[in-house]
Amino acid sequence: xxxxxxxxxxxxxxxxxxxxxxxxxxxxxxxxxxxxxxxxxxxxxxxxxxxxxxxxxxxxxxxxxxxxxxxxxxxxxxxxxxxxxxxxxxxxxxxxxxxxxxxxxxxxxxxxxxxxxxxxxxxxxxxxxxxxxxxxxxxxxxxxxxxxxxxxxxxxxxxxxxxxxxxxxxxxxxxxxxxxxxxxxxxxxxxxxxxxxxxxxxxxxxxxxxxxxxxxxxxxxxxxxxxxxxxxxxxxxxxxxxxxxxxxxxxxxxxxxxxxxxxxxxxxxxxxxxxxxxxxxxxxxxxxxxxxxxxxxxxxxxxxxxxxx
Amino acid sequence: xxxxxxxxxxxxxxxxxxxxxxxxxxxxxxxxxxxxxxxxxxxxxxxxxxxxxxxxxxxxxxxxxxxxxxxxxxxxxxxxxxxxxxxxxxxxxxxxxxxxxxxxxxxxxxxxxxxxxxxxxxxxxxx
Numbered sequence: 001x002x003x004x005x006x007x008x009x010x011x012x013x014x015x016x017x018x019x020x021x022x023x024x025x026x027x028x029x030x031x032x033x034x035x036x037x038x039x040x041x042x043x044x045x046x047x048x049x050x051x052x053x054x055x056x057x058x059x060x061x062x063x064x065x066x067x068x069x070x071x072x073x074x075x076x077x078x079x080x081x082x083x084x085x086x087x088x089x090x091x092x093x094x095x096x097x098x099x100x101x102x103x104x105x106x107x108x109x110x111x112x113x114x115x116x117x118x119x120x121x122x123x124x125x126x127x128x129x130x131x132x133x134x135x136x137x138x139x140x141x142x143x144x145x146x147x148x149x150x151x152x153x154x155x156x157x158x159x160x161x162x163x164x165x166x167x168x169x170x171x172x173x174x175x176x177x178x179x180x181x182x183x184x185x186x187x188x189x190x191x192x193x194x195x196x197x198x199x200x201x202x203x204x205x206x207x208x209x210x211x212x213x214x215x216x217x218x219x220x221x222x223x224x225x226x227x228x229x230x231x232x233x234x235x236x237x238x239x240x241x242x243x244x245x246x247x248x249x250x251x252x253x254x255x256x257x258x259x260x261x262x263x264x265x266x267x268x269x270x271x272x273x274x275x276x277x278x279x280x281x282x283x284x285x286x287x288x289x290x291x292x293x294x295x296x297x298x299x300x301x302x303x304x305x306x307x308x309x
Numbered sequence: 310x311x312x313x314x315x316x317x318x319x320x321x322x323x324x325x326x327x328x329x330x331x332x333x334x335x336x337x338x339x340x341x342x343x344x345x346x347x348x349x350x351x352x353x354x355x356x357x358x359x360x361x362x363x364x365x366x367x368x369x370x371x372x373x374x375x376x377x378x379x380x381x382x383x384x385x386x387x388x389x390x391x392x393x394x395x396x397x398x399x400x401x402x403x404x405x406x407x408x409x410x411x412x413x414x415x416x417x418x419x420x421x422x423x424x425x426x427x428x429x430x431x432x433x434x435x436x
Contacts, residue, residue: 080400095412
């Protein structure tokens with residue numbers, strides 16, 4: 001019995017870290033048990049406290065995920081790993097808040113820039129429009145109106161940009177629709193003898209400025225040409241604008257097709273040899289898109305432009 | 310060793326010894342922007358005409374505010390020092406030190422050390 005008590009006592013001491021004494025008694029075993037109980041309670045308290053601290057850090061992480069930067073993790077004076085974790089989370093939150101704020105400021109600034117560019121382009125277009133009142137020469141008036149349409153097509157891109165969620169891209173489908181409508185209204189002058197249809201065959205709608213502006217200008221020029229030359233003497237007609245994706249030479253290409261059923265173009269006509277400003281612009285803008293341009297003369301004129309995706 | 314012109318502030322003790330500026334963060338200090346600015350003024354006074362390297366002892370730090378970190382990153386001002394060695398060994402100082410290597414990177418060469426001797430060797434190697 002005494003041997004058993006001694007063994008129990010020795011085991012208790014090894015756990016509690018107490019020094020062994022020679023006289024083993026029920027009293028000394030009781031004291032060791034009390035000591036161990038106290039130690040156990042202290043550990044429990046530390047553990048509970050640590051769980052609370054971890055939960056609090058997790059709550060801050062969740063707040064940050066919800067972009068709420070007001071909550072901060074508690075940093076005690078223990079300078080332990082949980083304090084380090086809490087400090088790190090707090091500092092990351094501060095940095096995240098600061099970068100989110102500056103990002104938001106930049107967004108507002110960019111919106112403002114696009115808005116101002118659009119307004120300035122609109123002012124230029126209005127000034128030119130006012131000037132047309134004083135132009136009696138038909139040819140000059142035509143040139144002025146062409147320039148107004150070019151400016152409008154660029155202003156429309158900036159208008160789309162400041163209204164878009166992603167300030168660097170515009171909804172190209174919407175843009176083409178509005179652009180076609182705008183060119184149509186400036187040439188058709190209400191008699192609607194020429195009908196324009198749009199076929200947008202892409203899943204992708206968002207395009208950046210580098211593609212949208214030259215593409216918009218090309219559409220503006222080609223469409224204007226159709227209105228100006230394809231249907232003489234108030235002839236009725238159809239214009240198709242088609243934008244799609246084609247696989248050519250093992251690569252994806254955007255395909256812009258503008259086709260009319262008008263009188264067609266002269267034989268041996270090529271865009272790169274054209275002398276008009278409009279077609280020269282189309283040729284240069286196609287080059288800017290690293291694209292290729294070709295024309296067909298079958299029941300009207302068909303212009304095909306391919307540029308890499 | 311004799312420490313000349315020892316400056317005591319709320320959270321820092323700063324002095325110059327052998328062409329190296331030393332700044333020790335006091336125990337359990339929360340560093341705010343006013344502390345950071347005060348420290349910069351003291352370092353400028355101590356370094357007089359030329360920029361000198363600085364050894365920052367972060368080991369007892371408790372926290373540092375975003376404004377103070379930005380101030381110590383020295384992006385919008387003349388640095389006043391030409392290199393920074395940071396002494397770290399506590400968990401919190403390790404985290405804060407690493408912020409100064411990445412997100413709040415100062416505009417002069419900065420390294421973290423757990424040994425004061427190695428930190429001084431590095432600072433002197435840059436001289």
